[in-house]
Amino acid sequence: MSTYQAPLKEFQLLLETVAPIAELAKLPHFSDATPDTVSAILEESAKFATNVLDPLNWSGDQEGSKHNPADNTVSTPKGFKAAYAAYREIGGTGLPMPAEFGGMAMPRSVAALTDEMLHSSNLSFGLLPMLAQGATEAILLAGSDQLKAIYVEKMVSGEWAGTMNLTEPQAGSDLSLVKSRAEPQADGTYKVFGTKIFITFGEHDWTENIIHLVLARLPDAPPGVKGISLFVVPKMLVNADGSLGARNDAKCISIEHKLGIHASPTTVMQFGDAGGATGYLIGEENRGLEYMFIMMNVARFGVGLQGIGLAERSYQHAVAFARERVQSRDVGAPKAGSTPIIRHPDVRRMLMRMRAQTEAARALSMATAYAIDLAEAHPDAAVRAVNQAFVDLMIPVHKGWATEMCQEATYLGIQVHGGMGFVEETGAAQYYRDARITTIYEGTTAIQANDLVGRKMAREGGVTAKAVITSMRAFAKELTTSNNAHLKVTHTKLVAGIDAVERAVEFNLATFNSNVRASFAGSVPMVKLFGIVCGAWQLARVALEADQRINAGHADKTFYEAKLATMRFFADTMIPEAIAAADTIVNGSEGTLALAEASF
Amino acid sequence: MKILVPVKRVVDYNVKVRVKADNTGVDIANVKMSMNPFCEIAVEEAVRLREKSVATEVIAVSAGVVQCQETLRNAMAIGADRAILIETDVELQPLAVAKLLKAIVDKEQPKLVILGKQAIDDDANQTGQMLAALLGWGQATFASKVEVAGDVATVTREVDGGAETVAIKLPAIITTDLRLNEPRYATLPNIMKAKKKQLDIFKPADLGVDVTPRLTTLRVDEPPKRQGGVKVADVAALIDKLKNEAKVI
Numbered sequence: 001m002s003t004y005q006a007p008l009k010e011f012q013l014l015l016e017t018v019a020p021i022a023e024l025a026k027l028p029h030f031s032d033a034t035p036d037t038v039s040a041i042l043e044e045s046a047k048f049a050t051n052v053l054d055p056l057n058w059s060g061d062q063e064g065s066k067h068n069p070a071d072n073t074v075s076t077p078k079g080f081k082a083a084y085a086a087y088r089e090i091g092g093t094g095l096p097m098p099a100e101f102g103g104m105a106m107p108r109s110v111a112a113l114t115d116e117m118l119h120s121s122n123l124s125f126g127l128l129p130m131l132a133q134g135a136t137e138a139i140l141l142a143g144s145d146q147l148k149a150i151y152v153e154k155m156v157s158g159e160w161a162g163t164m165n166l167t168e169p170q171a172g173s174d175l176s177l178v179k180s181r182a183e184p185q186a187d188g189t190y191k192v193f194g195t196k197i198f199i200t201f202g203e204h205d206w207t208e209n210i211i212h213l214v215l216a217r218l219p220d221a222p223p224g225v226k227g228i229s230l231f232v233v234p235k236m237l238v239n240a241d242g243s244l245g246a247r248n249d250a251k252c253i254s255i256e257h258k259l260g261i262h263a264s265p266t267t268v269m270q271f272g273d274a275g276g277a278t279g280y281l282i283g284e285e286n287r288g289l290e291y292m293f294i295m296m297n298v299a300r301f302g303v304g305l306q307g308i309g310l311a312e313r314s315y316q317h318a319v320a321f322a323r324e325r326v327q328s329r330d331v332g333a334p335k336a337g338s339t340p341i342i343r344h345p346d347v348r349r350m351l352m353r354m355r356a357q358t359e360a361a362r363a364l365s366m367a368t369a370y371a372i373d374l375a376e377a378h379p380d381a382a383v384r385a386v387n388q389a390f391v392d393l394m395i396p397v398h399k400g401w402a403t404e405m406c407q408e409a410t411y412l413g414i415q416v417h418g419g420m421g422f423v424e425e426t427g428a429a430q431y432y433r434d435a436r437i438t439t440i441y442e443g444t445t446a447i448q449a450n451d452l453v454g455r456k457m458a459r460e461g462g463v464t465a466k467a468v469i470t471s472m473r474a475f476a477k478e479l480t481t482s483n484n485a486h487l488k489v490t491h492t493k494l495v496a497g498i499d500a501v502e503r504a505v506e507f508n509l510a511t512f513n514s515n516v517r518a519s520f521a522g523s524v525p526m527v528k529l530f531g532i533v534c535g536a537w538q539l540a541r542v543a544l545e546a547d548q549r550i551n552a553g554h555a556d557k558t559f560y561e562a563k564l565a566t567m568r569f570f571a572d573t574m575i576p577e578a579i580a581a582a583d584t585i586v587n588g589s590e591g592t593l594a595l596a597e598a599s600f
Numbered sequence: 601m602k603i604l605v606p607v608k609r610v611v612d613y614n615v616k617v618r619v620k621a622d623n624t625g626v627d628i629a630n631v632k633m634s635m636n637p638f639c640e641i642a643v644e645e646a647v648r649l650r651e652k653s654v655a656t657e658v659i660a661v662s663a664g665v666v667q668c669q670e671t672l673r674n675a676m677a678i679g680a681d682r683a684i685l686i687e688t689d690v691e692l693q694p695l696a697v698a699k700l701l702k703a704i705v706d707k708e709q710p711k712l713v714i715l716g717k718q719a720i721d722d723d724a725n726q727t728g729q730m731l732a733a734l735l736g737w738g739q740a741t742f743a744s745k746v747e748v749a750g751d752v753a754t755v756t757r758e759v760d761g762g763a764e765t766v767a768i769k770l771p772a773i774i775t776t777d778l779r780l781n782e783p784r785y786a787t788l789p790n791i792m793k794a795k796k797k798q799l800d801i802f803k804p805a806d807l808g809v810d811v812t813p814r815l816t817t818l819r820v821d822e823p824p825k826r827q828g829g830v831k832v833a834d835v836a837a838l839i840d841k842l843k844n845e846a847k848v849i
Contacts, residue, residue, distance in 0.1 A: 555629045
């Protein structure tokens with residue numbers, strides 16, 4: 001087993017290029033996020049991930065969480081409860097949360113990196129804080145002052161956990177089919193009834209209370225998405241003085257047996273079996289889905305980080321093996337005898353695909369995180385709006401592409417190991433299994449893709465997409481200032497990639513209203529196209545800085561040269577795949593839809 | 601009672617160090633630096649004594665380049681109340697550090713100085729002892745357990761033969777061994793708060809100390825590469841090799 005080492009140097013470089021933390025620290029909102037404080041936070045978080053979370057990852061997978069039918073409790077694997085207590089102790093749960101509720105108000109650009117480390121070292125563990133944060137933010141967004149006063153501080157400190165209860169057996173991607181119902185009571189509360197499935201950490205032994213956010217319909221609600229309300233349904237009712245009261249009518253009746261994330265209990269929740277679970281309305285009636293979708297952006301961003309985290313971890317694991325495993329002769333130096341497999345060109349290809357896509361997805365995620373921060377905290381409303389538009393466009397790209405590339409990365413992570421990768425005890429297989437859920441939850445890749453071509457592109461006439469193309473073209477010109485051979489190649493390839501994006505965007509805008517099925521048939525390739533080309537753009541920003549530092553005589557030449565080599569690989573190998581995706585978008589819909597339904 | 605905790609910035613224990621091409625020393629450009637692990641134990645012990653109300657204030661002190669501020673911030677994130685940096689680019693040797701620390705002790709009047717027993721870079725294991733001598737204080741080195749009651753510290757020491765417990769009168773010097781405690785993780789909010797704690801900076805000249813090196817490093821080399829082993833046929837062959845080739849028995 002390898003040991004996770006957070007790529008801190010790379011994090012640092014991203015905070016000096018695509019997400020300049022020193023600039024954020026100038027905004028009053030983020031004045032505590034000075035570069036030195038942030039690097040100390042990252043270092044300590046890295047230590048925690050390596051020493052506490054990473055060692056529990058494999059044992060947690062093997063042991064799994066267990067449901068105890070006698071009392072409907074869930075036991076999590078050995079060590080996790082203590083690790084959560086330690087995580088709370090270091091203040092991990094409150095990092096990006098508002099200071100007035102005990103958080104640290106750190107920018108998303110910092111939280112993205114601490115979250116990545118969490119997911120790299122132990123995805124199952126990372127899910128609880130991630131979803132609890134989403135639940136907390138939903139209460140902050142639309143909850144009454146009273147709800148905030150009762151719940152938020154304890155959720156920020158991690159004393160209480162939180163969950164998101166959306167899915168029902170008949171309502172998966174389509175939440176308009178939600179059937180759970182809520183009946184208003186005379187005292188202003190509601191009685192909630194229904195069954196929710198796939199509820200991550202719906203029951204566990206880490207905290208005394210679990211605050212469920214539940215989507216349900218009021219008796220007089222209109223059908224469809226405009227008739228869904230959002231409720232706070234705590235596991236334990238809370239007394240007026242903040243102490244815990246009676247057990248609410250909400251229980252976990254079973255947990256799922258899954259391909260991966262075994263340590264994370266995926267529960268079936270039953271509300272209202274004994275007369276109704278007490279719930280409190282968040283915001284206004286029938287606006288639940290709207291609130292949930294604002295939160296969903298945060299959660300989707302988080303799942304994209306999971307993709308990056310797992311790809312990184314799988315890469316580290318594969319590199320460690322490839323350095324040690326001696327097998328066959330080096331084709332370029334056959335007389336030298338057997339060699340570590342890292343010298344075989346195809347092993348290099350696999351490791352480079354893992355590494356380059358991980359770094360590109362990370363660079364793009366950090367550019368997005370930075371835009372999230374500016375959209376929240378910049379004093380100029382125009383700057384906020386431009387950044388928000390960029391974020392809205394990039395969330396489906398980041399979520400969709402980072403989690404899809406993670407499938408390939410973790411697949412290759414096994415392939416590098418050969419037969420040993422197929423054997424569970426090597427550990428490579430766990431990343432592959434854990435990765436599989438990331439393209440599904442918080443909106444499948446197709447849901448992201450449809451969001452991208454429809455809501456985020458066609459609906460606004462492609463304004464933001466075209467602005468991104470303009471920015472990329474302007475940046476590509478900057479690349480020509482360098483004499484570096486890798487960057488010269490990158491420039492040519494990037495321009496071809498941008499042309500492909502432009503072709504595909506134009507096709508989508510011209511087609512969406514007249515032949516929407518043709519647009520949707522190419523939507524997943526659109527995610528890939530945007531992911532690769534925008535990833536190349538952000539990676540190239542980092543590479544250009546690396547080149548400048550090398551020229552300025554920076555001592556850490558090896559590190560910066562690696563950035564340029566990775567960029568070169570990405571430009572030569574990945575951008576052609578993006579161009580192919582553009583061809584599929586423009587030409588592929590007829591073939592995709594030609595076969596008669598009955599012929600399947 | 602004040603406790604002074606000297607801390608040293610060293611190459612991180614995870615880093616595999618390399619000798620510089622010109623054999624003048626170890627290459628520390630662009631390698632990760634962090635607090636010497638023994639010093640971290642010293643900070644933790646001092647903070648615990650303050651948490652038990654034995655001490656009222658913990659002051660971290662470091663001597664060296666300007667980046668030592670990071671090490672001091674780290675000490676304050678663990679729980680030290682304030683910090684002092686004696687800033688210099690000169691290569692510091694144990695005697696110079698002990699003299700600098702004596703000057704700080706004279707200024708701050710702590711009852712206890714807790715140091716790491718040695719630093720993992722040069723492994724000198726001298727500064728604590730030299731400081732005790734310069735101050736004329738008692739010393740309890742290699743501590744694995746510390747209890748302070750009134751004016752006496754009862755210290756269990758790790759010695760070759762096992763453990764030895766000594767009682768020393770305060771003021772005194774204690775140096776820490778690995779088993780003394782397990783340092784906590786600095787909490788993220790405390791990292792943020794550490795930024796706002798007081799950090800005073802002096803130069804060696806301000807303290808009237810001459811830190812010019814007394815020792816000259818002639819040459820630094822990598823340890824010799826280990827030779828591959830051989831498989832011996834039987835015990836007799838092994839004993840023969842140990843006697844005649846290795847000459848260890």
